[in-house]
Each structure stands twice: as structure tokens, then as C-alpha cells.
Amino acid sequence: MMAVSVFTSERFLSRLIETQTRQIQALADVYLDGLSLALVDSMIREDVWQVFDVLDRSQQRPSEIKPAETIVAGTDDFVIASSNPVRIPSQARVPARYVESLQHVGKIVVAEADKRAFVRREVLYKNRPIGSIYAALAIAPLLAERRQVLWTLVLTNTALTVLLAVAAWFIVGRMMRPMQTLTRYLERSHDGQVSPIPEPIVASASSEYKRPFAAFNRLAAAVAEREARRAKLAEGERLASLGRLACGMAHGDPSRGRSGYISRWLRWKLSAAQSSGHASAMLVADWI
């Protein structure tokens, strides 16, 4: 269950990241398209103020995408103007982190640690490059959304897993309860007590457990009957032995002889046995 949950979450997050990257790319393209059109003339003239003015105004416009930093550079990668002239002044080289991370023109590079996405657009005039626009886009809100989705997934999946585990434990417990009852009654049989499962329990069991309960009860009845027969047989054998002993004494067998009071006691016992109807006792009585 956990494996399925982790797999599903991983797939969902991967799709979300792909969708967000596509969204950032699309928004960046729109932003850079607008800038390119507005900047062509200024870039040809390398007009510092006009370039800065366009960048400054583009940052003030409400937009879905927030450019954190934008640099406009000539073909030699020297800055014409940037949106942050204090950090990246005009006529300085484009910072290495921009150049290194943007080998592929137009393709967005996401730097999660910096909470930024970098993109570079080459600006053309009559099919000739006149410079590049480097942009760092603030993607903290998108990353926060991703983090929120991750936590929502983790918490939801954990809650679902726990809920399903508890439900499974409860259901399996309920399913196994008749088996536990059967096991309990079977274990009692080790002590020689094979007692049948009470009728109310059998009646309350589900249909698939009624059959094993009924079979167990039949077994218990058979065992009880067998025990009764064995007890009866043992009693008969005991009385037969007594009969043989009494017979021996009555006929003066020295090996079995005892004093006269034993013989009288046996007669008394035999008479009691006769009254209970034991055949062996009657036989012994005949011998006496």
C-alpha cells in the first residue's frame, strides 16, 4: 500500500514539475517576446537609458511572472543595461552564472536552490544577432506550490494508509473472529473437554462459518458419545473383575481366598449391581 502510494505521489509530482516548467517556459517566452520587440532599436543604438527604461517599466507591470533580474547585453556579452544596475552595471560582463547555466538559447534552466529560473533570448535584427536578453525569473511561488502539493500528498497518503490499515485490521479481525472461536474450542479439546460451540454463537456466525461450526459440533457430539461408551465399558470391565475375584473366593481358591466378610461384602455389591442391570454382574451372581 505504501509502495503504491509513494509511486503514485512520485508520478503526480513529476507531472506537476513538468507542467510548471512548461508554464514558466511559456510565461518567459511571452515576457522575452515583449522585451525583444521593445528593445531592438535601443539595442542597436546601445542606448543605456532606453534599455533601462524598458526593463524598469516591464518590472512594474503586473504579471503572472516576476522577473527578478534582467540583463540586456550586446553580442560581446557586455552589459548595455540591467534591471539592477547597482549589482550589474552597464559595460560590465554578464555574470558567469548566467552565461554558464544558459548554454542553450531559449531553454529555461530551473535553479531550485536559488528559487529562480534562468532563460536567455538572442535578439535578432534582420536575421543578425544584435545581443541577448538574460532573465532570472522569481519562481518562489511555484516552488511553494510544489512544496505544498508534496506535503498535501504525503499527509493525505499517510492518512489514507493509516485509515486503510485500521480498516483492514478491523475487517480482518471481524473475519477471523469465528476462526478464533473455533480455535478456542479446539484448544479446549487438548484438555479432554470437547464441548460443542453454543447454539447462539453458531446462529450469529456468517453462512460460511456455520458449516465448520456445525461440523465441529458433530465432532464434539461424536467424541462425547464415544467417551460415554468408553466409560460404560470400563465400568463393566471393573465389575467383571470384581466378579471373577468373588467367584474365586467363593469356590475356595487359595490364591484368591480372603476372609468371610469379603465374600459377604461382594455379595452386597453384586446385589446392588444387579439392581442397576449390569449383565456381567448377573453373571458373577450366578457364579457366586
Next chain:
Amino acid sequence: MGSVPSKFFRLFFYTYGHRNVVRAVSSGLAASGSVDGCVYDVLRETEPDLVARTRIIPKSELLGFPPVACASVDAASPEISRLREGLVNMPADADRRRVLGMLRLDGFSVEKPALSRPK
């Protein structure tokens, strides 16, 4: 100073407006710039945050506001006369006084051309 901007400054550029000079200096794009004192005073009122990131290094002597000029051949034309009369009489009318207030001006007056010529 006996020098030219291209030699004294590493980079110099035009901003095409006095307010833009303040923006350029305020943003850090330029280290310094020359701006009309009247515009600077107005900006101090209307955009104090923008002006707060700048400071005045030297002030020039007080000079007249840039003139409203026209071609000398048209100076006597009726249209220019009406325009001159309208500007000079602005303080006499409440609506036009409001316009002067928006421009942070007291009024217009006819002065000698030498006042606006560099000495």
C-alpha cells in the same frame, strides 16, 4: 572643469528628461546627473521616495525658468500675441491659477531675451 564628458566619465548617456535623470541616479544606473532645480523641487513633493535616494552635490546660481519661445518671424503674429496674453494673465483667473499650481509656477512674465541666454 576643462574636460569633456567622454574623457571624465567612464560612461555617459542621455535620459531625454529631467525626471529620468533622477530615476537614473536613484536606481544606480548613473552615479550622477544634471537636473533642473524646479523639476527636482516638484519631484521632491510628488515622488519623495524617488528623490530620497539622491542628493544634491552642487547647486548652480538661480536662473530663470526655461522660456516659452517661438520663431522670431512669428513673434508679432496675432496667435502668438494671444498665447502671450493668455500666459501672462493666468494668475487673474481661478482655473488658470489652478493650472499654475499644478506646474508649481507663480505666473509668466515677458522678459528680455538676454535673461535666458548663456553668459
